[in-house]
Amino acid sequence: MKTENTDLHLNDPDEIFEDARQYMNIGPSHPATHGTLRVMVRLNGETIEKSISEMGYLHRGKEKIAEHNTYHKFIPHTDRMNYCSSLMNNVAYVMAVEKVLQIEVPERTKYIRTICCEIARVIDHLICLGIGAVDLGAFSFFLYGFHQREEAYTVIEKLCGARLTTSYTRVGGLAMPPPDDFFLALKKWLDTFEPVFNEMDNLLTENKIFKDRTIGIGAFTKEQAMAYSFTGPCARASNINIDLRRDQPESGLVYDKVDFEVPLGKNGDVYDRYLVRMEEVRQSVRILRQLSEKCPKTGPIWCDDKRVVIPEKERVYNSMEAMIHHFKFFMEGFDVPPGEAYTAVEGPNGELGFYIVSRGGPMPWRLRVRAPSFYMYQSLDPMIKGQKIADLVASLGSINIIAGELDR
Amino acid sequence: MTETANANAKLNEKYDAHVARLQELLGATVIKVERDRQNVPIVWVKRDQVVAALRCAKDTNGLEYHFLSDLTAYDDVDGVDEGQGRFVVVYQLYSPQSKTRLRIKTRAEDGQGVPTATVVWEAANWAEREVFDLMGVKFDGHPDLRRILLDVRWQGHPLRKDYHWRKYQLFNDPEPIPEHLLKEGL
Numbered sequence: 001m002k003t004e005n006t007d008l009h010l011n012d013p014d015e016i017f018e019d020a021r022q023y024m025n026i027g028p029s030h031p032a033t034h035g036t037l038r039v040m041v042r043l044n045g046e047t048i049e050k051s052i053s054e055m056g057y058l059h060r061g062k063e064k065i066a067e068h069n070t071y072h073k074f075i076p077h078t079d080r081m082n083y084c085s086s087l088m089n090n091v092a093y094v095m096a097v098e099k100v101l102q103i104e105v106p107e108r109t110k111y112i113r114t115i116c117c118e119i120a121r122v123i124d125h126l127i128c129l130g131i132g133a134v135d136l137g138a139f140s141f142f143l144y145g146f147h148q149r150e151e152a153y154t155v156i157e158k159l160c161g162a163r164l165t166t167s168y169t170r171v172g173g174l175a176m177p178p179p180d181d182f183f184l185a186l187k188k189w190l191d192t193f194e195p196v197f198n199e200m201d202n203l204l205t206e207n208k209i210f211k212d213r214t215i216g217i218g219a220f221t222k223e224q225a226m227a228y229s230f231t232g233p234c235a236r237a238s239n240i241n242i243d244l245r246r247d248q249p250e251s252g253l254v255y256d257k258v259d260f261e262v263p264l265g266k267n268g269d270v271y272d273r274y275l276v277r278m279e280e281v282r283q284s285v286r287i288l289r290q291l292s293e294k295c296p297k298t299g300p301i302w303c304d305d306k307r308v309v310i311p312e313k314e315r316v317y318n319s320m321e322a323m324i325h326h327f328k329f330f331m332e333g334f335d336v337p338p339g340e341a342y343t344a345v346e347g348p349n350g351e352l353g354f355y356i357v358s359r360g361g362p363m364p365w366r367l368r369v370r371a372p373s374f375y376m377y378q379s380l381d382p383m384i385k386g387q388k389i390a391d392l393v394a395s396l397g398s399i400n401i402i403a404g405e406l407d408r
Numbered sequence: 409m410t411e412t413a414n415a416n417a418k419l420n421e422k423y424d425a426h427v428a429r430l431q432e433l434l435g436a437t438v439i440k441v442e443r444d445r446q447n448v449p450i451v452w453v454k455r456d457q458v459v460a461a462l463r464c465a466k467d468t469n470g471l472e473y474h475f476l477s478d479l480t481a482y483d484d485v486d487g488v489d490e491g492q493g494r495f496v497v498v499y500q501l502y503s504p505q506s507k508t509r510l511r512i513k514t515r516a517e518d519g520q521g522v523p524t525a526t527v528v529w530e531a532a533n534w535a536e537r538e539v540f541d542l543m544g545v546k547f548d549g550h551p552d553l554r555r556i557l558l559d560v561r562w563q564g565h566p567l568r569k570d571y572h573w574r575k576y577q578l579f580n581d582p583e584p585i586p587e588h589l590l591k592e593g594l
Contacts, residue, residue, distance in 0.1 A: 023590055042590045052589050056557035061573070063542075064566055068573050100445050229476050229531035240504070242475075247507045250415045338488075339445040342500055342509065344477065355500065357482055366482035366567075370500070378534040407557060 021049075024389070028057045034131060035403025039380070039392065046388050051381045059407040066367035070333025071097050071171055074367070079165035081369060082405040084127050085120035085348050087156065090169040095252050096343035096354035097171045100336055103305045105252070109174055111295040114253045115186070116159075116168065117345070118284045118291070122193075123152050124348030124400075125233075125277045125284075132274065132397035133204060136213050141204045148193050155189050158182050171334075172309055173302035183292045190285055190292075197285075201278060214271040218383045218395030225268060228379040231372055232350025234399055237276045238268030244346035251345065258290040270398040307334045333362030342370075349373055349400050373399075373406040416447070422508050423449050426471055433464050439491070450511045452491070458499075458514045459523045465501055465510060466528060473501035473510055479525060479535035481543045484515070485569045493517045495545045499525065521548035542567040552589075559583050 027038035036057035042050040062081065066074045078093040079086035091113045098105065105113075130145035153163040159178050160168040168175050204210050220230070225238035235242055241264060249256040263279035265272030302309050310329060315322035336358045344353035350372030357366040376399040383399075384392045427449045431438050437457040442450040453461040465473040477500040484496050493515030501510045516522050524547040525532035536547045537556040544565035547553060555562065559579050564571055 025585075040585065040590060050590060052586065056559075059557045061566060064573050102445055226474055227530045229529065231475075242504045247504070250412055250419070340450075341445045342448065342478070342511065343446075344502075351477060351502075353478060353500070355478065355480060355498070359488060368478065368480040368482075368498075370478040370480075374534065374538075375531050378531065 026392070028054075034397070034401055035406075037377070037396075037401060037403060037406070039396070041389065041392070043389060046390075048384050048387055048389060048392060051384060051392070053377055053380050055377065055403075056407055058403045062408040063367055063369065066364055068363065070362045071336065071364065072330070072333060075169065076165065076167045079167055080404055081371070081408060082124070082347065082349070082352070082373075082402045083164060084402055085124040086164065086166045087116040087168060088120035088124075088345070088347050088352065090166060091116055091253075092343065092345045092347065092352050093354055094169040094171050095345065096341065096356050097336070098252070098303075099341040099343045100339055100356050100358050101171070101305070101308065103172055103303050103308065105172060105303045106300045107254075108296040108299040109301045109303075110252065110254045111291060112174060112178060112301070113169065114255065115288060115291050115295065117253065118288050119152060119156060119186075121284045121348045122281055122288075123149050125281045126152075128348075128397070128400040129200075129274065129277055129281075132270075132394070132400075133210070135393045135397045136210060138204055138207070138210060141200055144196055144200050144203070148196055151189050151192065155182070155185050158185050170308075170310060172305055177301050183295070183297070186288065186292050190288060194285060197281060205275070205278065211271060213390075214274060214394060214398075215269060216267070217270045217387065217391045218398060219267055219269040220379065220383060221268060224379075224382070228382075229375040230350065230379070231375075232347065233276045233280060234268075234273055234376060235350065236263060237265030237272040239264055239266055244344060244351060248344075251343075253345070254291070255287075257294060258287050260284075260287050270394050273398040335360060335362060336364070344370065347372055349376065349402070349405075369405075369408055371405040371408060373401045373403075377401050377406055419508065420447055422506055423447060426506075426508065426510065427451065429468065429471060430461075430465065433468060434461055437461055444511065448509045448511060450513055452513050452515075455493070455514050455516055455520070455522055458497075458512070459525065459527060461512055462499060462501075462525055462528045465512065471503065471510075472505045473503045475502040475504060476500070476525070476529040476531050476535075477502045477509070479532050479539065481539045481545050483543065483567065483569045489515075491515050493520065495543060497522050497539065497545060516545055518544070519546070521546040523548050524550040526550060541565070544568060554586070 022043050024043055025040050028036045038054040040052045041048050062077055078089040081089050126145040126149045130142035134142040157163050159182055160166050220238050222238050222240055225235050225240055243262045245255040246262055260283045263276050265276050311322045311326045316326045338358055338360045340357040342353055342355040344351045353370030355368040356364050359365040383395050427441055430451060437453050439452040444450055465471050479499055481495050481497045485494055495516045497514050499512040536550055539545050540553055541555040541557055542565055560583055562577055
């Protein structure tokens, strides 16, 4: 509908009707933003013409904090980055420090760490799938998933005593060995989880409304995904065959000892990302079953390197020397020789990397966290351009932005 | 143990070949080559040639470092890594074909601009904004070099070594909205 007056909109062929353009602000606190994110959009009718993503609302300066704390003191901070999969962050961080120190951990520790990673992947995917579905109106799918996620947290609680902020790993080992009944609890959870997950699959995957809302939405081609440094499930949904679990067998985890497949999508839209994540959860369950069979039930969990091993509590309480050692260890930390390393693991969202530059001494000179969310979030603008405002929510849910990891 | 040693030896061969190829193609652009604690090559290049080096690593057959894993910087205020310039900008590249990593580094003095990598990878956009925000390194030719994590009114760059870590800055009213950005392209 065009007006014949000489008004502002006369020379604008894209204007669908008079005064159709408006600006809308979503966030920073909005249920569909999954954290404190802000998206400002210019709408033409309901179509998004341009968007600006803003972040930094949860910026706590973790990288600066790391430069002023010993290597051990930073472990609890890693929980607060991707708080949906804190076990994974713990593992990735201590592995990065171990790479700079060039120490090797025992086989049993490697197995337990890999189990940690896979449990973290399952709960992170359950959050992403569940919240992505609830944004599109599928509430029961979300509740089924969240119930199972709580059960997974109970398993994690058995492992390390905490549910959300685990701080389970230590440089050169683990905080404590898993209790005897941990593997039984894990197996029990996997046995109940699998049928529930199949039920979830039946509820949503072939649902007509869900498919209509997600197929062809937020599509990213292979080339675009490469240019925007997509990693993890979103890259695989865009048909990029990359998975650091399979591609880095020498990384310090034991993925080379288990069988699993890497699912690939075709179109890179929201539906493909959903399917890839669903399949990855199944593969993770498969990996967890194999690992709980193969994991050595006894044996050391600490490395041989005396520099980083925390003195045993038994000795600390009963001998003066050990107590002094304990105090020195925790007050002053251990020296890391000069050098640098970049360690990446396959996190639930993609490549989770820690780049540590050491100049000697107990604190890093520079610690950089390569957060997958950071690179994903920047693709939101090209992803939603030309689509409807309701598709923004679907796209944002599918790339799984975790604000704690995004802002650090 | 031997398995890991074999895998590492194979990886090392690849690294050697890649470094040799890069040095051959780039010539005098490469200042020096180092290895990190995991034997990953670190290639120091001249500041004005950094885009050429990145393109070379990305597009050359046999190298194919298609992924910009990360772009960051650190403050080399003591000059421990020898060279001219206070800041070291670090590009982490990953090749999905050969499954190897490569680190390209370049140096910049305070106030000097580094050529933007957004012409090679779009992903460098926000990463460069973050480096600018926290470290104060400028990028020449960047499409939209604004602060990203901190408030636009923030003074200083917190990841510099001379910035005290408890130097908070509080703002009582919200950050102004960059409205002109939304109006662009109308």
